[in-house]
Amino acid sequence: MVGSLQHSGCVSSVTTAEGLSLVLETIHPAGHPTLLFAHGFGQTRGAWAATMSALAARGCRCVSFDQRGHGESDRAPDGAYRIEQFADDLVRIARAQPQPPVLVGASMGGLLGLVTAAEASPPPYRALVLVDITPRWEAAGIARIVAFMQAHPQGFADIAEAAEQVAAYLPHRRERKTMEQLDPLLRKGADGRLYWHWDPALLDMVEASERHQPRLLAAAAGVDLPVLLLSGGRSDVVSRATVVEFMQLAPRARHVELPQATHMVAGDANDAFAREIIRFVQSLDQPVAGRAAGNFSS
DSSP states (O other): OOOOOOSOOEEEEEEOTTSOEEEEEEESTTOSSEEEEEOOTTOOGGGGHHHHHHHHHTTOEEEEEOOTTSTTSOOOTTOOOOHHHHHHHHHHHHHTSSSOOEEEEETHHHHHHHHHHHHSSSOSOSEEEEESOOSSOOHHHHHHHHHHHHSOTTOBSSHHHHHHHHHHHOTTOSSOOOHHHHGGGEEEOTTSOEEESSOTTHHHHHHTGGGGHHHHHHHHHHOOSOEEEEEETTOSSSOHHHHHHHHHHOTTEEEEEETTOOSOHHHHSHHHHHHHHHHHHHHTTSOHHHHHTSSOOO
16 A cells, blocks of 8 residues: 655656646656556555566566556545546556556556456557456455555654554564655645545545446456466455456466565565566567466466
8 A cells, every 4th residue: 555766767747638637657768568557546656666666677668657646646626536537547648658568557556457458449558467456355455455544534743653554554564664755655734744645535436446346357357468467375355266256257367476475565575576577578479379388377
């Protein structure tokens, strides 16, 4: 849920259909292929900082953005957020790239990628990487995330207080977030207190997310792209049962589990995470028979 900005990229913006400004960041603009990163609910583009740096060093062009209502991107002036708006934003950004990108989507970002890959014509991506998310998820894991996001409506007196709450939410992390890492994730309110960067109105959309599961399951069955599902072995959002269901539905999907990672896969096991993405991207240029014999678990 919480990310950090650890690198310096080229920052730009794109305008949505409703006139909102979304902030984008690109590393290695001349690289190839293009990887487009879509963060999860309550995150920012900074969640991908270490991953983008690692993949850019391998020659990839890496693009991330703050989804509407998150980070430095605009909030909806009426406080209304709909899945179709997020989907349109993602397709708009994907189609603006020099070639169809490989979409790397975490949680909400992955679900948006799955829906748009199946429903947009032609598909706006070359391939999909779904990061610890399946069309059906474990309700207890989502409830834990929502509970954290609802827990501090009064904000924080200072960054140190916010850091304590993040540490309690991520007890498995040995290193705490530094003040510099947390600063981009907080906004100062008119009362002088610090609040999370995301619009609280977004919670209404998340709490109603289960009603989209039939559409997501249909998308999994209909997507005609190479798909890599990267799950965390310690995740409470994705389980063996949800993975099995997805793999039975998705005709071109592969699955790799990172045993020590939770739902926060990139933050928990970035080196292994980036390595699996590189392997997947390289496999896209192999003959079909070669891909079938690839070193992927299922």
